[in-house]
Amino acid sequence: xxxxxxxxxxxxxxxxxxxxxxxxxxxxxxxxxxxxxxxxxxxxxxxxxxxxxxxxxxxxxxxxxxxxxxxxxxxxxxxxxxxxxxxxxxxxxxxxxxxxxxxxxxxxxxxxxxxxxxxxxxxxxxxxxxxxxxxxxxxxxxxxxxxxxxxxxxxxxxxxxxxxxxxxxxxxxxxxxxxxxxxxxxxxxx
Numbered sequence: 788x789x790x791x792x793x794x795x796x797x798x799x800x801x802x803x804x805x806x807x808x809x810x811x812x813x814x815x816x817x818x819x820x821x822x823x824x825x826x827x828x829x830x831x832x833x834x835x836x837x838x839x840x841x842x843x844x845x846x847x848x849x850x851x852x853x854x855x856x857x858x859x860x861x862x863x864x865x866x867x868x869x870x871x872x873x874x875x876x877x878x879x880x881x882x883x884x885x886x887x888x889x890x891x892x893x894x895x896x897x898x899x900x901x902x903x904x905x906x907x908x909x910x911x912x913x914x915x916x917x918x919x920x921x922x923x924x925x926x927x928x929x930x931x932x933x934x935x936x937x938x939x940x941x942x943x944x945x946x947x948x949x950x951x952x953x954x955x956x957x958x959x960x961x962x963x964x965x966x967x968x969x970x971x972x973x974x975x976x977x
Contacts, residue, residue, distance in 0.1 A: 797825055798824070798825050798826040799824055799825070799826065800824065800825050801822045801823065801824060801825075802823055802824065802825050803822075803823040804820050804821070804822055804823075805820060805821040805822075805823070806818065806819075806820055807819040807820055807821055807831065809836075814837075814838070815835050815836060815837060816835075816836040817833050817834070817835060817836070818833065818834045818836050819831065819832070819833050819834075820832060820834065832913075832914075833914065834914060834915060834916060835914050835915045835917075836915075836916070837876065837915070837917050838876065839876050839877065839878055839879055839917075840879075840916050840917050840918065841876065841877040841878075841879065841883070841886075841917065841918055841920070842874060842875065842876050842877060842910075842917050842918070842919045842920070843874060843875065843877050843883060843886055843887045843890060843919065843920045843921075843922055844871075844872050844873070844874040844919060844920075844921050844922065844964055844965075844968065845872055845873045845874065845887045845890060845891050845902070845922045845923075845924050846872050846921070846922065846923045846924065846968050846971070846972065846976075847872070847873060847891055847895070847897055847899065847924040847927045848923070848924070848925050848926070848927060848976065849897075849926070849927045849928070849945055850926050850927070850928060851945075852947075853945035853946060853947055854872075854945070854946055854947070854948070854951070854972065855872075855873065855891075855895050855897055855927060855943055855944070855945055856870050856871060856872055856943065856944055856946055856951070856954075856965075857870070857871055857872070857873050857894050857895065857941045857942065857943050857944075858870050858941065858942045858943070858944065858959070859871070859939070859940060859941045859942075860940060861962075864961055864962075865958075865961075866958055866959070866961070868959065869959060869960065869961055869962060869965075870944075870951075870954050870959040870960050870965070871960070871962060871964070871965045872964075872965055872968055873890050873891050873894040873895055873943075874890065874964070875889075875890040875893075875894070877890075877920070883904060883920050883922075884902050884903075884904065884922070887902055887904075887920075887922040887924065888902055888924075891924055891927070892930075892931065892934065893933065893934045893935065894933060894935070894939075894941050894943065895929075895933065895941075895943040896929055896930060896931045896932050896933050896934075896943075897924075897927040897928065897929055897930070897943075898927065898928060898930045898931075899924035899925060899926055899927045899928075900926070901924065901925040901926050902922055902923070902924045902925075903922060903923055904920050904921070904922050905921045905922060905923055905971065906920070906921050907919065907920045907921075908921070910963065910964055919964065921964075921967075921968065921971070923976070948969065948972055948973060951969050952969075955969075
């Protein structure tokens with residue numbers, strides 16, 4: 788079966804890309820490209836372009852075993868407000884661990900000397916080139932006030948995994964990244 792999968796992969800690989808259009812907005816751009824595949828087929832697709840192509844999500848656990856989550860406005864969701872783990876874009880020249888520590892400190896005022904990366908993945912393979920690095924920050928302590936951007940409005944809370952389950956039921960945790968992170972906590976850190 789693996790040989791068949793590898794042969795199919797060769798057919799679906801892109802051999803040429805032709806840029807069709809780019810539409811720029813305040814934060815994102817939409818790039819429309821025509822893709823020519825090895826199997827002779829052509830397809831046109833849109834890609835969301837962010838200012839940088841690296842992002843991080845940090846699962847922060849405090850010394851008392853609770854997890855730090857942030858609440859913020861997310862205009863693309865039904866309720867317009869979500870609970871998530873701290874996250875943000877990582878500059879191209881920034882070390883990933885340093886970027887995760889920066890985002891954690893900026894959004895929550897918490898700090899950890901025990902931060903590690905767990906995995907890297909694409910959160911939406913159909914429309915963005917941005918990779919997400921999932922990290923874990925253990926033994927977090929509150930060391931400062933938040934340092935938010937001018938248009939960032941974030942509250943933070945220390946919660947248990949059981950409280951996270953309630954937040955899912957209440958429709959405050961709705962994104963796949965956070966739900967995936969919750970399952971990782973259950974399987975690795977409980």
